[in-house]
Amino acid sequence: MAACITLLSDFGLQDASVAIARGVLMQHTDATIVDISHDIKPFHTGQAAYLLSAAYSRFPVGTIHIILFDLFSQTLPQLVLCEHNGHYFLTPDNGILPLALKTATIAAWQCCEFTNDQTFATWLSEAGKAASQLQTRQPAELGLPPVQLKLIADKSMPHPDAGTIYCEVIHIDHYENVVINITRRQFFDWSGGRHFRLRFKDMEEINEVSDNYHDVREGFKLCRFNSNGYLEICINRGKAASLFGLRLGGKNNNLKITFE
Numbered sequence: 001m002a003a004c005i006t007l008l009s010d011f012g013l014q015d016a017s018v019a020i021a022r023g024v025l026m027q028h029t030d031a032t033i034v035d036i037s038h039d040i041k042p043f044h045t046g047q048a049a050y051l052l053s054a055a056y057s058r059f060p061v062g063t064i065h066i067i068l069f070d071l072f073s074q075t076l077p078q079l080v081l082c083e084h085n086g087h088y089f090l091t092p093d094n095g096i097l098p099l100a101l102k103t104a105t106i107a108a109w110q111c112c113e114f115t116n117d118q119t120f121a122t123w124l125s126e127a128g129k130a131a132s133q134l135q136t137r138q139p140a141e142l143g144l145p146p147v148q149l150k151l152i153a154d155k156s157m158p159h160p161d162a163g164t165i166y167c168e169v170i171h172i173d174h175y176e177n178v179v180i181n182i183t184r185r186q187f188f189d190w191s192g193g194r195h196f197r198l199r200f201k202d203m204e205e206i207n208e209v210s211d212n213y214h215d216v217r218e219g220f221k222l223c224r225f226n227s228n229g230y231l232e233i234c235i236n237r238g239k240a241a242s243l244f245g246l247r248l249g250g251k252n253n254n255l256k257i258t259f260e
Contacts, residue, residue, distance in 0.1 A: 003060035004032040005131055008052055009068035010040040021068060021124055028128030031064070031135065040069055041248050045152070046170045046181065049099035054228040056100070061086035064131050070094050071123055079111040079126050080147060083139050090127045095152030104151055109144035158182045160190055167255040169248050170230075176239035178246045179232045180255055184225045187257075194259040198223055200233065201244055202254050213237070
């Protein structure tokens with residue numbers, strides 16, 4: 001039996017979309033529904049993948065993760081069932097899952113393909129039916145045709161160039177800490193023990209990784225690796241995104257790390 005269902009969407013909280021999603025799903029299953037986030041910036045696949053990657057493995061094996069992000073990006077949208085490390089994913093085939101799981105080798109089956117006249121509620125209803133079946137049956141027992149998931153270029157991957165890594169903002173949290181797209185492993189693999197300079201907005205610079213916010217005085221900037229293993233720019237008891245004008249997907253962040 002599924003431990004629970006999680007929801008991840010770009011719906012926001014300004015209208016009834018999240019409530020509608022919960023209501024339709026509750027018509028098909030009595031599993032506990034847990035929200036990961038509904039504040040993904042529309043069409044920002046990097047942020048969606050980051051949040052899913054950060055959250056899914058913290059749930060019990062058998063959890064069903066329903067991804068309601070960019071549902072109708074395809075001409076003929078599909079609802080796909082995937083299994084990875086004992087977790088189930090019901091998702092559009094829009095490339096988010098390979099990005100989040102960092103692998104192209106994912107068991108996947110097509111639940112259904114929608115026509116242009118079918119709606120969001122239809123998608124949710126089919127997802128609810130699949131979630132209900134998964135509470136008592138394995139994916140291989142559902143008689144679904146296997147599919148190969150769509151792969152997309154990971155535009156949020158940092159790209160090194162002659163000792164400099166060019167980075168992007170992939171998330172800004174509630175405290176306005178700015179998460180950038182380089183992991184602890186990538187950072188230390190590329191640094192080779194060299195000193196570094198993290199520059200952004202063509203004027204701000206940080207050249208030391210802190211363990212905690214209080215490693216610097218209140219109001220001072222720092223960078224640290226967060227609990228998900230990604231580098232973030234912060235201010236001790238301040239709002240880094242607002243103060244520095246850093247934006248999710250912003251073209252003028254000019255984030256780069258230089259190793260010397």
